[in-house]
Amino acid sequence: MLDNIRIVLIETSHSGNIGSAARAMKTMGLRELYLVAPKQGIDQQAIALSAGADDVVKNAVIVTQFEQAISDCSLVIGTSARLRHLQNSLIEPRQCGEIAIQSVKCGEKVAIIFGRERVGLNNEELLKCRYHLTIPANPEYSSLNLAMAVQLVCYELRMAFLQEIPVATIENIVKTTIHLATAQQLEYFFEHTERLYQSLGFIQNQGVMQKLRRLYQRAAVEQNELNILRGMLTAVEKHLDFHKE
């Protein structure tokens, strides 16, 4: 699904930014990169900064005109500052992720456009975008690096993509292999604790046990952890018995 989302960089000044953007894309599962009239082509710097994402850089399609990069796309989203005259079409990255994934699911081809490092997209380009994507940055310092912006947007695309997958995640499957202590086992532990620390004179009222119960309930104690906790109680008891003899 993410394969149907294209990242387009317009007149990028620094080839390093192309490499970093490619890396950012690939970490989030995107692959399709278009470069419109880059100031520096794909060079050693671009490859170096792409780290293991040199395939994305090498497969990048270089075109001379903006229109060539979007002609086959039915949904075009352009990054932009929070401009007043665009306010009706402004979206943030999270919404962008949701809209793009929905569109792809409906068979659309999506392009997300990132402008020049310093001046972004020009007005003509902005007018070719259905939505205008703005990152809710610190108003006092909103200068995100180009590749950072690509990273954030691709992250939200991936998050929206992952949310569409309802099947049990790997995490849930793995979780079944953890065995939490049963209520009964916890109860034995609490009784054991209370017995021992009463005999030590530390527990003299119910308050302490209530607090300990709350703590260990909250912790969702696993069986192997409970074994350790019980072992600690027994270790203390043994020493007390030893001294009694």
Add this chain to the structure above:
Amino acid sequence: MLDNIRIVLIETSHSGNIGSAARAMKTMGLRELYLVAPKQGIDQQAIALSAGADDVVKNAVIVTQFEQAISDCSLVIGTSARLRHLQNSLIEPRQCGEIAIQSVKCGEKVAIIFGRERVGLNNEELLKCRYHLTIPANPEYSSLNLAMAVQLVCYELRMAFLQEIPVATIENIVKTTIHLATAQQLEYFFEHTERLYQSLGFIQNQGVMQKLRRLYQRAAVEQNELNILRGMLTAVEKHLDFHKE
């Protein structure tokens, strides 16, 4: 509110990454940066890559030990791969943002830890974190640049901060009066536990302490609970001393 969230970078190899991370932080409204034993100090490269965020770089606090960077924090979150033995404490950036902002609202000081460029955090460091933050990256290529990871996490912190958090749940209201133990206090407790149970012959290798650390990190131990746990250790010690005499 974002001022009470500290970003900690551990043994960063490249000073450029420090600069880029500072820029990423500032674009999202964060300012407090701690550097633990950076391989390259703050140099021209760090300043250059910070762009307009050189104030964040120049105000960074440099310490030699991890503990110094977290000792006054009551919520410590460490970035990590999706490790099996951490599965109970794994969170993703979005959840991290929500948890951190909730904690800050309750008066807590939060630290988010980013490990070394290649190898991340070591096991000992991971054990000092209550939550383990993992970015849901492309499983086939999950190699995010350090500053990119900082950018994503700070973005989610900002998003959580900007969201009009609706009505505080009862739980949250109650939480405002709760004071969690600091990392330093927890560390004293672990050391105390280890000392005592080694002397009792129960602890003979590192495995037990690692499991206990994981359990108590997960539990988010409150100060009054920690007082009880320490009191229990002392109660045992007193009896041992008594019998010795």
